[in-house]
Amino acid sequence: MRAEIISIGTEILLGEILDTNAQYIAARLPALGIDLYWMTQVGDNVDRLREALRRAWERSDLILTTGGLGPTEDDLTREAIAATLDEPLSVDSALEAQVRALFASRGIVMPERNVKQAALIASARAIANPHGTAPGWWVEREGRILVAMPGPPAEMERMWEKEVAPRLAKLATGGVIVSRTLKTVGIGEGGVDEMVSPLLGSTNPSVAVYAKADGVHLRITAKAASRDEAQRLIAPMEEQARGILGNAIWGADDETLEAVVGAMLQERGLSVATMESCTGGLLASTITDVAGSSSYFKGGFVAYTAEMKIALGVDEELIRRHGVVSQEVALDMARAARERLGADLGIGVTGVAGPEPLEDKPVGTVHIALDDGRAPQAISYAFAQSRAAIKRRAVTTALALLRRAVLGR
Amino acid sequence: MRAEIISIGTEILLGEILDTNAQYIAARLPALGIDLYWMTQVGDNVDRLREALRRAWERSDLILTTGGLGPTEDDLTREAIAATLDEPLSVDSALEAQVRALFASRGIVMPERNVKQAALIASARAIANPHGTAPGWWVEREGRILVAMPGPPAEMERMWEKEVAPRLAKLATGGVIVSRTLKTVGIGEGGVDEMVSPLLGSTNPSVAVYAKADGVHLRITAKAASRDEAQRLIAPMEEQARGILGNAIWGADDETLEAVVGAMLQERGLSVATMESCTGGLLASTITDVAGSSSYFKGGFVAYTAEMKIALGVDEELIRRHGVVSQEVALDMARAARERLGADLGIGVTGVAGPEPLEDKPVGTVHIALDDGRAPQAISYAFAQSRAAIKRRAVTTALALLRRAVLGR
Numbered sequence: 001m002r003a004e005i006i007s008i009g010t011e012i013l014l015g016e017i018l019d020t021n022a023q024y025i026a027a028r029l030p031a032l033g034i035d036l037y038w039m040t041q042v043g044d045n046v047d048r049l050r051e052a053l054r055r056a057w058e059r060s061d062l063i064l065t066t067g068g069l070g071p072t073e074d075d076l077t078r079e080a081i082a083a084t085l086d087e088p089l090s091v092d093s094a095l096e097a098q099v100r101a102l103f104a105s106r107g108i109v110m111p112e113r114n115v116k117q118a119a120l121i122a123s124a125r126a127i128a129n130p131h132g133t134a135p136g137w138w139v140e141r142e143g144r145i146l147v148a149m150p151g152p153p154a155e156m157e158r159m160w161e162k163e164v165a166p167r168l169a170k171l172a173t174g175g176v177i178v179s180r181t182l183k184t185v186g187i188g189e190g191g192v193d194e195m196v197s198p199l200l201g202s203t204n205p206s207v208a209v210y211a212k213a214d215g216v217h218l219r220i221t222a223k224a225a226s227r228d229e230a231q232r233l234i235a236p237m238e239e240q241a242r243g244i245l246g247n248a249i250w251g252a253d254d255e256t257l258e259a260v261v262g263a264m265l266q267e268r269g270l271s272v273a274t275m276e277s278c279t280g281g282l283l284a285s286t287i288t289d290v291a292g293s294s295s296y297f298k299g300g301f302v303a304y305t306a307e308m309k310i311a312l313g314v315d316e317e318l319i320r321r322h323g324v325v326s327q328e329v330a331l332d333m334a335r336a337a338r339e340r341l342g343a344d345l346g347i348g349v350t351g352v353a354g355p356e357p358l359e360d361k362p363v364g365t366v367h368i369a370l371d372d373g374r375a376p377q378a379i380s381y382a383f384a385q386s387r388a389a390i391k392r393r394a395v396t397t398a399l400a401l402l403r404r405a406v407l408g409r
Numbered sequence: 410m411r412a413e414i415i416s417i418g419t420e421i422l423l424g425e426i427l428d429t430n431a432q433y434i435a436a437r438l439p440a441l442g443i444d445l446y447w448m449t450q451v452g453d454n455v456d457r458l459r460e461a462l463r464r465a466w467e468r469s470d471l472i473l474t475t476g477g478l479g480p481t482e483d484d485l486t487r488e489a490i491a492a493t494l495d496e497p498l499s500v501d502s503a504l505e506a507q508v509r510a511l512f513a514s515r516g517i518v519m520p521e522r523n524v525k526q527a528a529l530i531a532s533a534r535a536i537a538n539p540h541g542t543a544p545g546w547w548v549e550r551e552g553r554i555l556v557a558m559p560g561p562p563a564e565m566e567r568m569w570e571k572e573v574a575p576r577l578a579k580l581a582t583g584g585v586i587v588s589r590t591l592k593t594v595g596i597g598e599g600g601v602d603e604m605v606s607p608l609l610g611s612t613n614p615s616v617a618v619y620a621k622a623d624g625v626h627l628r629i630t631a632k633a634a635s636r637d638e639a640q641r642l643i644a645p646m647e648e649q650a651r652g653i654l655g656n657a658i659w660g661a662d663d664e665t666l667e668a669v670v671g672a673m674l675q676e677r678g679l680s681v682a683t684m685e686s687c688t689g690g691l692l693a694s695t696i697t698d699v700a701g702s703s704s705y706f707k708g709g710f711v712a713y714t715a716e717m718k719i720a721l722g723v724d725e726e727l728i729r730r731h732g733v734v735s736q737e738v739a740l741d742m743a744r745a746a747r748e749r750l751g752a753d754l755g756i757g758v759t760g761v762a763g764p765e766p767l768e769d770k771p772v773g774t775v776h777i778a779l780d781d782g783r784a785p786q787a788i789s790y791a792f793a794q795s796r797a798a799i800k801r802r803a804v805t806t807a808l809a810l811l812r813r814a815v816l817g818r
Contacts, residue, residue: 010617011619012432012435012448013435013445013446013447013448014435014436014439014445014586014588015432015433015434015435015436015437015438015439016436016588017432018427018429018432019428019431019432019448020427022428022450023421023424023426023427023428024424025424026421026422026423026424027423027424027425028424029424030423030424036422036423037422037451037452037454037457038449038450038451038457039421039422039428039449039450039451040447040448040449040450041431041447041448041449042446042447042448043446044617045446048446048447055464070598070620071598071599071602072598072599072602072617072618073602073609074617074618105791105793106790106791106792107790107791108597110599111597111599111600111602111603112603113599113602113603114599130793131794131795131798133599152620154794154795154797154798158795274711276690279694280693280694280696280697280698280702281685281690281691281692281693281694281697281709281711282690282691282694283690284689284690284711285688285689285690285691285694285711285800287689288689288690288711288713288762289689289796289797289800291762291763291764291765291796292765293689293713294713294714297689297713298713298714298717299710299711299712299713299714299717300690300710300711300713301708301709301710301711302683302690302693302694302697302708302709302710302711303708304697304702304703304706304707304708304709305703305707305708308707308708308750341717353697354700355700356700387698387700388698391694391698
């Protein structure tokens with residue numbers, strides 16, 4: 001099945017936004033056995049949009065579009081598809097009722113122009129979009145399929161996952177490509193590359209190493225006639241990789257470090273509390289990104305000032321002697337968080353997020369400590385980068401330290 | 410001058426890499442007065458590459474390609490351009506000498522297959538690439554220009570900046586395009602669209618409405634001979650838009666809501682403290698994403714449990730009567746945060762981030778309150794979306810409420 005992606009939006013052609021939707025979809029087609037031949041970005045211009053759709057209709061079996069389904073005059077995807085297929089647009093009353101109901105649920109009266117989002121053509125069926133006001137379109141005609149999805153990534157991804165991918169999986173035939181990603185932390189890219197070098201020669205499955213924000217990833221990719229067959233090629237290679245990398249592997253595929261660590265805490269009936277300075281709440285926010293984290297997260301303090309740290313029980317003398325940006329204070333913050341909130345484990349994070357140095361300590365200096373009431377441990381490093389990058393790296397390191405502590409029990 | 414970008418590489422169509430080159434170029438064309446009509450990604454396949462080039466040659470004045478200039482068998486851009494323009498490829502001896510010299514300078518003997526990187530066609534001139542082994546191509550024929558650049562961003566960007574952009578600047582005559590983005594909060598996309606509908610008919614400057622995570626954006630875009638002239642076209646339209654949208658506009662262009670609100674707090678010498686439940690620290694983290702926020706952010710509590718809320722001074726009776734997910738408790742959290750940390754303003758956020766309902770309140774129920782010691786205010790709404798989206802929306806709403814309170818003083 002030959003597929004083509006068309007991303008719609010003048011913002012993309014002005015370089016104001018990066019077309020991440022196309023990559024999201026492209027990355028998921030191989031597992032469905034669908035070959036992607038073309039990706040096109042076109043602006044909010046009905047003529048060029050029609051040209052792109054006509055060409056796609058000529059050369060592809062499956063056309064996936066994103067964007068242009070909003071309520072404004074610039075949202076022309078519905079109009080362009082209708083014109084390309086020469087079918088009249090008409091408002092579907094049932095669909096209109098749904099859109100109105102969605103607005104009502106948000107306590108808003110639907111602006112009249114949103115009615116156009118309830119329009120369909122004869123060969124189109126609406127695709128539910130509980131995350132937004134724009135339903136998608138599933139068009140089938142002349143043995144071709146055209147799927148129109150909304151542009152906002154959250155809405156598009158949800159529609160892809162729950163509605164579009166499952167239907168395409170039923171249609172697709174031919175060989176599939178399946179990938180398995182093992183995620184490690186604590187070893188550099190070069191280190192992982194060296195350790196697994198005996199595996200890198202393999203062609204099917206192939207093995208590749210990537211450095212990512214949450215550590216180094218090892219991707220095993222197999223091509224086979226069926227998903228099961230591909231899995232059978234991957235399994236022994238994964239076993240070898242796990243034998244080599246051991247505990248450095250914290251998860252696989254879509255797993256996140258916070259979810260993996262959260263599951264470990266839940267399993268062992270352990271709880272955690274945080275006291276953050278330079279990460280400003282990002283650590284607590286990341287821990288609580290996990291559904292069900294309330295069962296192990298006792299709470300957190302964003303102690304941005306020395307006064308607040310002291311009020312929460314951090315030793316004033318330590319601060320005077322070592323400064324707030326010190327391993328000693330990070331350790332005492334971890335202890336204070338644990339004791340204050342009656343948690344099994346406490347994490348303390350202090351550092352210099354920048355752009356200005358603090359206490360003459362350079363931007364990027366970070367101290368992360370974990371206190372379990374028995375053997376406190378701390379990590380200190382310097383990572384001179386942007387404020388956002390410094391915060392992200394500190395959160396990943398704190399979660400890795402938490403994982404190590406839990407594994408050690 | 411109508412331009413088109415073609416990005417070449419199978420990794421892009423497999424979703425393994427994001428096509429950032431196209432965005433890099435797209436973002437720089439408006440200032441050169443060049444209109445970008447098409448962006449296409451195509452794999453390392455000579456037939457599809459030829460089709461893309463032929464179409465581009467038919468409909469565009471300027472074709473910019475990236476990728477496919479390497480030494481391997483997968484690098485087919487030169488071959489495809491030669492075939493499309495029906496001109497023979499031949500190795501240019503001077504160019505070959507340069508490529509060999511480059512290898513020599515790195516102490517390597519040039520692999521023979523790299524000779525193909527020294528090939529040209531009659532209408533092509535080589536573009537220097539000191540950062541890599543692949544020279545670019547500048548092709549001129551039939552009043553059209555085709556520029557082939559290497560795929561590695563560092564090489565492409567250097568070639569664009571030093572070689573391609575300067576030459577295009579001389580050719581471009583279409584004037585420049587300048588955009589101004591006004592950012593609003595508190596009104597839906599359809600609502601803003603309706604309010605500014607009298608402006609939407611304008612063609613230069615043009616006006617467009619976009620829904621974003623931080624509210625609804627209004628973009629005014631002008632095309633003129635010079636930047637100043639474009640500004641003169643934008644100014645009166647911006648004035649009209651501001652007249653219509655008034656206080657709903659919180660910022661412009663690259664400004665963030667947290668930075669704008671932070672500057673307002675700093676200017677007025679006001680401080681703020683937070684107590685968050687469902688946002689789990691994301692509000693504090695967002696406030697402290699702003700450099701210098703330590704001067705107005707007194708600190709925050711991530712009170713994920715009722716116990717912690719009560720320990721921090723939230724009225725136990727209120728919780729018993731209304732539940733933790735209630736406007737009453739949100740207001741008391743705001744008060745407690747303000748009093749505990751001695752801030753001028755306190756913000757309380759409580760709600761159901763999901764996926765499970767809480768106290769029989771549906772997922773997406775959020776109560777946000779602001780306490781300034783005089784006239785507390787609160788916002789309640791339901792926004793049934795993903796956990797991440799619910800958190801983001803709550804943070805934006807909290808910052809908008811904070812802005813409103815500061816404006817009201």
